[in-house]
Amino acid sequence: MTESINGRGPGSGVAARSRLTVVSGPSGVGKSSVVGELRKLHPDLYFSVSVTTRSPRPGEVDGAHYHFVAKSEFDRMAASGELLEHAEFAGNHYGTPRAPVEAALAAGKPAVLEIELQGARQVREAMPEAQLVMLAPPSWDVLVSRLTGRGTEEAAVVARRLAIAEDELAAAKEFDAVVVNADVRQAANELLTLVLTPSSE
Secondary structure, three states: EEEEEEOOOOOOOOOOEEOOEEOOOOOOOOHHHHHHHHHOOOOOOEOOOOOOOOOOOOOOOEEOOOOOOOOOHHHHHHHHHOEEEEEEEEOOOEEHHHHHHHHHHOOOEEEEEEOOHHHHHHHHHHHOEEEEEEOOOOOOOHHHHHHOOOOOOOHHHHHHHHHHHHHHHHOOHHHHHHEEOOOOHHEEEHHHHHOOHHHHH
């Protein structure tokens, strides 16, 4: 289910100009799964690969899922203005390389960025024309189940993520649209419609 917020959903624009779509939402909501399905539906979109200081999880590939860097390299990139946004989340640092996003947009290719709330707010400031889409769980109980079912983190970390998730979901009003992830394929299709809606700004 897609909900348009602030009147900025599909159909509000008339100019055919590609834009950046920021996909955000609480940890465990399925951002990676939905964006992964979006890749299959429309592989010609530009998908930004974030840099992070955290260690790879099982199955993650450097350069594909993230660019895994040392804290010193991350700090250098942030200081030199190479990052469109950067934020700390659960003790790790994440950021978006600026140049590839700008190059994709200049070439007329819609760009998709999957990041956390702090970063989404920074992108809104840096690129007001960017579209912010929140991915939400069908219910709070479903989100709790997804997070506790991972089995990859300690209970204290999960509890911290749930506390952050409450704040993130409360920020839905800051977004242009909300997509509920009850089914990955359906959510990806709804997200694709939003991504392909051109900017009117």
